[in-house]
Structure formats: C-alpha cells, structure tokens
Amino acid sequence: MVITSKKIESRNLIWILRCPTKYDAFELSKLRVKIDGETENLDREPGEGLLTPEDFEKLIYEDSIAEKTLFLVAEVEGKIVGFTRCEGSKLSRFRHKAEFGICISKEYWGYGIGKVLLENILMWADTVGIEKISLTVVQTNTKAIELYEKYGFVEEGLLIKDRIHKDGNYYNTVIMGRVLDK
Structure with missing residues (x-):
C-alpha cells in the first residue's frame, strides 16, 4: 500500500514521511547495512541478511500493491535516514495480524x-x-x-538468551503486541 507524503516538523528537524520508490532501492540497501553497524538493537550484524538494491526494488514494488503491507521512509534534506516496514500475513489463519520494525540512523x-x-x-x-x-x-x-507501551503494546513473552552481542553476552528478546479493540 502507498500513502501520501507528509512534511513533518519535530524537535528542530524538518523531514518527509513517504513510501519509497524504486529509485530509493540503492540508498535503502546501503542504509540498512549502515544502521545494522550502529546498534546492537537490531537482529543483524552489518552485511548479514543483505538486501541488494534489486531486492529492495522488488520489495518496494510488492509492498506498493499489497493491501496489508506498508513501507515508509524518513527523508531529511533528500537523504533517507530511517524506515519502517509493516507486513501483514498472507496466511488465512493470521490475516488479522501484522509485524513491523523500525530502523533509524543513529545520528x-x-x-x-x-x-x-x-x-x-x-x-x-x-x-x-x-x-x-x-x-x-x-x-x-x-x-x-x-515508546511501544505508550501506544498500547504489552509484553506477550520473553525469549531467554535469544541473542549474542559483540560483547559475548546473551540478551533476551521481548515479544510485544497491540490488539485493536473492536
């Protein structure tokens, strides 16, 4: 799905919220590797699970036509500095659900x-x-x-010793969910 671009002004920064286009694929591929190297908060080390520009171009296209998937980027002065992708399930039993993540350049x-x-x-x-x-x-x-808790997410589970960071220590992963009240 595609949404209309928005100009955002927050905390002395003006930026654009928009869906990516195929012309963003190269920049997104580079940015993902950069962000992976800036923090231990994400699942990958730099270069792991690499998505090439071609992979991103395909993902951008597929997301643009999918009913329950949304890919958004944050752009500052013509440069993408972060993104989020929310993907709905294609399986019938899970059609009411989606998963997402957020990545933002440390600067x-x-x-x-x-x-x-x-x-x-x-x-x-x-x-x-x-x-x-x-x-x-x-x-x-x-x-x-x-932040997630402020928006109604609750802890649904804890994966013990789920990941190992560069410091050699194990860390737990929190599973969080938000249910829309009908």
Whole structure:
C-alpha cells in the first residue's frame, strides 16, 4: 500500500514521511547495512541478511500493491535516514495480524522520527483492519519498549538468551503486541 507524503516538523528537524520508490532501492540497501553497524538493537550484524538494491526494488514494488503491507521512509534534506516496514500475513489463519520494525540512523535518534513512524504505522493498521500488530525488541532497548507501551503494546513473552552481542553476552528478546479493540 502507498500513502501520501507528509512534511513533518519535530524537535528542530524538518523531514518527509513517504513510501519509497524504486529509485530509493540503492540508498535503502546501503542504509540498512549502515544502521545494522550502529546498534546492537537490531537482529543483524552489518552485511548479514543483505538486501541488494534489486531486492529492495522488488520489495518496494510488492509492498506498493499489497493491501496489508506498508513501507515508509524518513527523508531529511533528500537523504533517507530511517524506515519502517509493516507486513501483514498472507496466511488465512493470521490475516488479522501484522509485524513491523523500525530502523533509524543513529545520528537522527532523539528527533521523534521513530514516534512518527510508529504513529503512522498504527493509524494505517487500524484503517486496513489489522487487529493485532506485533514486534520483537531486545530487552535492553528500554527507550523503544517505553515508546511501544505508550501506544498500547504489552509484553506477550520473553525469549531467554535469544541473542549474542559483540560483547559475548546473551540478551533476551521481548515479544510485544497491540490488539485493536473492536
């Protein structure tokens, strides 16, 4: 699905919220690797699970025509600095559900970009009939967990020793969900 672009002004930053186009594929591929190297909060090390520009181009196209999938980017001065992707299930038994994640370049943390991406994903999900939206987050990412809780997400489970970080220590993953009240 595609939404209309929006100009956002928050915390002394002006940026554009929009859906990506095929012309963003190369930049998204590079940005994903960059962000993976900036934080331990994501699932991948830099270069793991690599999505090439061609992969992104295909994903952007498929998401643009899918009824229950939304891909959004945050653009500052013509440069993509973050993105979110919410994917609905194609399986009949899970058609009421979707999962999402948010990635933002470290230099743009603290500007409220994640909050705006989350708000727009939730507004969209509510309008397309997604009754449950889920995510996973490393337990030490307390800022993200607090943000999700403010928007109605609750902890549904904890995966113990689910991941190993560069420091050699194990970390838990929190499973969170938000159910739309009907």
